Amino acid sequence: MTSTDFDVTIIGAGPSGTVAACLLMQHGLSVCLIERDEFPRFSIGESLLPQSMDYLRQANMLDALLDNADKLGFQFKNGAAFYRSGHHTNFNFEEKFSEGPGTTYQVKRAEFDNLLAEEAIKQGATIRFGQNVTNFTADDSGTCLDVVDLKTQQQSKITARFTLDGSGFGRVLPRLLDLEEPSELSPRKAIFTHFKDNIDCPKFDRNKILITVHPEIPDIWYWLIPFGDSTVSVGVVGETAQIEKPDQSLEQTLLNFIHEDDNLSTLLADAEIIAQVRTIGGYSANVKHLHGDKFALLGNAGEFLDPVFSSGVTIALRSAVQASELVVKQLQGEDVDWQNEYEVPLREGITVFKYFVNSWYDTSLQSVIFFADGQPDVKAMICSILAGYAWDKTNPFVKNTARGLRILEQICEPDNAAQDTAVV
Missing domain, CATH: 3.30.9.100 (D-Amino Acid Oxidase; Chain A, domain 2)
Incomplete structure (x- = not known):
């Protein structure tokens, strides 16, 4: 095989990119992240979900978050509160149905993303800030990114055996490779x-x-x-x-x-x-597929839903964990079925979140949220999804989201809130 600059290039040094980098480096792979902005820089997505904590732990980044949270003004988070016209209700993530962390943080993304980038560098990643990717090609020898330095306008090429796109709303590869599709969600x-x-x-x-x-x-x-x-x-x-x-x-x-x-x-x-x-x-977006010849899309570069349940960072980190495992396998010479080992399982959780988003806006989920207090078992299952555990198929509302929420909508009407939920 022709020599390449790195084993893996990653477009974007946000959470998905830096977590993927740290996971890849655990297997001895060399990684270069190409980031358009200079850090720290503003970003939305400030309320993390507890599921994210497990992904940060896997990437050996959790201690950096815990050690710096107070200094950076991050806020301990244990749930979500909802208010509508005089009606308050709370979801305590520590009372969720699924196993796993029940608390997390609300973070200022400029400082949070910078913290993760610094940790990735400490673990051995190369990050090139202020660089814009203008072209992508792939052949038998690997991938090549054409890159422009935004300060000097100097052009360069960076080669690798595989490329991940964690560019978020920049959506670099979807734009360059004509992968973008209209979102199913209303603008x-x-x-x-x-x-x-x-x-x-x-x-x-x-x-x-x-x-x-x-x-x-x-x-x-x-x-x-x-x-x-x-x-x-x-x-x-x-x-x-x-x-x-x-x-x-x-x-x-x-x-x-x-x-x-x-x-x-x-x-x-x-x-x-x-x-x-x-x-x-116009932030909601979708793509034709999440992978191709020697590349895969992470997080918001693939699909972004809506900020209502703060799912963006969780999906981004989940995609980083799943994709990095498959990149390692592929670079070790194993056969990888990216469709069935990456896209299908990742989209299963995204579909759960998407159903929640749509149900929020048609107000059916609002009925469930504001009248679920009398249904503690059901509330714990809903709480798990709100905490990010949208891939836990032991949860009936993950396994069959549409049917479960339709039944709940009827049950949680104020006049019916005391009915049995065993049918779920």
Whole structure:
């Protein structure tokens, strides 16, 4: 075989890329990550799910997170709180159905991604920041990436035996290889920023993300993610036509939406915006397939659903774990069926999350969430999926999500909340 620069190149140094790199290096493989941005840099996806902690552990990165969480202002997280027009409900992830970690962190992604990148470098990875991938080719000898240095405009080629794309919303290989497909989800938009929260409410639980349903438009919702330094990330999400206000600034639009909810307007009465108000739209995406000749797509580079259940990082890390195992096998000369060993099982969990997302927006899942308190066994199963365990087929709501949620929707109507759930 022709000599290559590295065993594996990875496009993007976000969570999927750095976790994949560390897993590959455990098998003695050389890895180079090509990252367009300079770190630290802003990113969305600040509320991790407990399932992610196990993937970080496998990559020998968990200790770095635990050791630096307080210093970086990360917030311990043990669940999710929901609010809708005076109705509160909580899901404690430590009371979930599935085995595995029940707690995690809410993180500032600039610092979190930078922490993981530094850990990958410590473990032996090469990371080239400020580099943009402009072309990809593959042949019998391996893969070749054409790369441009964004500061000097100097062009170079980096060869490897295999390439992973962890470029997230950059979606480098899907664009270069014409793999993109329209998402099945309706186009939505988010407006968000960080506040110095000044929250003075003894009932407010900083250990949980707060998800709020708009009091009049049930498919508009808000996130409030507390951090450990008395700041919060706050955003509002809805269909583009609902969220766009051409006659208002982004800041005013966000503040107006906050004022429309009684609970959020009270919690954030003394809050001060401390960061640029940003917007992102058309983020839901899909691809024709997640793999090809000597490449595979990780996380958001393949499919991104919606921020409502914070599934993005969990899917990204799950894909990194699954793909790295197969890359090792392939580079050791074993036959790998990427379709049935990677794409099919990865999409099984994504499909569970996708059903939850769609059911949230058609409000059927909202009924389940707000009326599940009288069904502790069922609540534990739903809690597992909210905690990221969307691949645990011992959970009836993973094994048959559509049927289970249809039954639950009927059971959890307020008048029926005491009925038996054995049919699930």
